[in-house]
Amino acid sequence: METRARAPGKIILSGEHAVVHGATAVAASIDLYTDVLIRSSTSSGTDDGLVELQLKDMGLVFSWPVQRIKETLPELGTALSPSFFLSESMKSIATLVEEQNIPEAKIGLFGGVSAFLFLYTSIQGFKPATVVITSDLPMGSGLGSSAAFCVALSAALLAYSGEKIIHGKPSGIDNTVSTFGNMIMFRLGELTRITSNMPLRMLITNTKVGRNTKALVAGVSERASRHPDAMAAVFSAVDSISKELSSIIQSPASDELSITENEEKLEELMEMNQGLLQSMGVSHSSIEAVLRTTLKYKLASKLTGAGGGGCVLTLLPALLADAVVDKVIAELESCGFQCLVTAIGGKGLEISSSCNSSTCHPSGEI
Ligand SMILES: Nc1ncnc2c1ncn2[C@@H]1O[C@H](COP(=O)(O)OP(=O)(O)O)[C@@H](O)[C@H]1O
Ligand SMILES: C[C@@](O)(CCOP(=O)(O)O)CC(=O)O
Numbered sequence: 001m002e003t004r005a006r007a008p009g010k011i012i013l014s015g016e017h018a019v020v021h022g023a024t025a026v027a028a029s030i031d032l033y034t035d036v037l038i039r040s041s042t043s044s045g046t047d048d049g050l051v052e053l054q055l056k057d058m059g060l061v062f063s064w065p066v067q068r069i070k071e072t073l074p075e076l077g078t079a080l081s082p083s084f085f086l087s088e089s090m091k092s093i094a095t096l097v098e099e100q101n102i103p104e105a106k107i108g109l110f111g112g113v114s115a116f117l118f119l120y121t122s123i124q125g126f127k128p129a130t131v132v133i134t135s136d137l138p139m140g141s142g143l144g145s146s147a148a149f150c151v152a153l154s155a156a157l158l159a160y161s162g163e164k165i166i167h168g169k170p171s172g173i174d175n176t177v178s179t180f181g182n183m184i185m186f187r188l189g190e191l192t193r194i195t196s197n198m199p200l201r202m203l204i205t206n207t208k209v210g211r212n213t214k215a216l217v218a219g220v221s222e223r224a225s226r227h228p229d230a231m232a233a234v235f236s237a238v239d240s241i242s243k244e245l246s247s248i249i250q251s252p253a254s255d256e257l258s259i260t261e262n263e264e265k266l267e268e269l270m271e272m273n274q275g276l277l278q279s280m281g282v283s284h285s286s287i288e289a290v291l292r293t294t295l296k297y298k299l300a301s302k303l304t305g306a307g308g309g310g311c312v313l314t315l316l317p318a319l320l321a322d323a324v325v326d327k328v329i330a331e332l333e334s335c336g337f338q339c340l341v342t343a344i345g346g347k348g349l350e351i352s353s354s355c356n357s358s359t360c361h362p363s364g365e366i
């Protein structure tokens with residue numbers, strides 16, 4: 001039996017980091033996806049064979065004998081809630097991942113491969129299968145590759161536990177937007193869907209500076225515990241920015257004048273959000289270089305995702321000439337950055353199953 005799922009990446013229009021601390025944030029899906037293909041045998045409960053994980057884009061294959069997983073992680077694959085076992089299973093999962101000798105240059109995959117083993121064993125139990133992953137998303141760049149990976153892989157509620165392994169303390173915004181798509185406002189686990197009433201064109205610039213979401217999120221929490229009152233004020237300012245941004249996006253804007261007015265307000269809010277992210281300590285010289293370049297063209301930008309490198313968003317006003325967009329992109333690319341123009345607010349998680357045996361029942365199975 002073969003099952004496929006795909007889930008999109010995201011941009012955060014406002015509120016990253018502050019959302020971990022209870023502030024509102026606004027995010028939208030983008031049309032870059034992570035695809036998961038699971039090829040499994042329809043005969044259940046066999047201890048023979050391998051669980052194989054193929055990371056196609058990187059040309060890497062990891063595999064474990066089912067029996068080895070069963071003896072190392074006996075607690076997963078039981079009827080009790082798998083998240084109950086998450087902390088005590090982490091050491092055993094680390095042992096199984098260490099045995100794979102991930103190349104040093106790709107050691108960031110440790111979290112992803114660990115999340116895979118946790119989600120796979122929790123959902124499938126001890127069954128052999130081949131899992132093939134392909135992705136359009138740059139990894140570790142702020143476009144939510146970790147959430148798209150977890151959402152597509154588990155296609156259900158266990159995704160949140162997978163993100164905990166990769167992020168440490170996720171707000172849940174990335175999983176939510178990857179699951180539902182479109183555009184959302186998110187606060188403390190609660191989502192409100194947003195329908196945009198204005199065209200929203202965004203340029204995404206990948207600084208290609210690698211960083212780790214878990215470390216950046218932990219750094220903001222440490223700063224918050226050193227300066228609780230000052231940081232509470234920063235998070236509260238971000239909360240107000242996200243609420244205002246979401247109401248502008250939803251407000252009726254029928255003519256060119258009102259669209260331009262709304263765009264100017266959004267630009268100002270993006271600049272304010274960027275300033276607050278800088279005060280949280282998550283900006284980076286590469287991000288500042290992108291901001292300086294886009295400002296030369298009077299365009300407003302902010303980092304998106306965890307920062308520390310990764311991707312930067314630039315609002316492209318509806319009336320901005322294509323020739324100007326081409327010039328900005330050329331200048332950014334000449335600095336070694338990579339530019340993407342992507343549609344915003346597409347579909348969320350999609351799943352499809354097929355099997356060529358008359359005895360298989362694909363409904364609800366992964
Ligand atoms: N396609 C994938 N295959 C394996 N692991 C992945 C994949 N996509 C993401 N990951 C895991 O997620 C990590 C990146 O997540 P993170 O630092 O949160 O950045 P982002 O979510 O912005 O891309 C990777 O280092 C890896 O552990
Ligand atoms: C920084 C944060 O707000 C978003 C992280 O996004 P990404 O992993 O950088 O794509 C963390 C979170 O919300 O869990």
Ligand SMILES: [Mg+2]
Nearest residue numbers: 144146147213
């Ligand atoms: Mg992530």
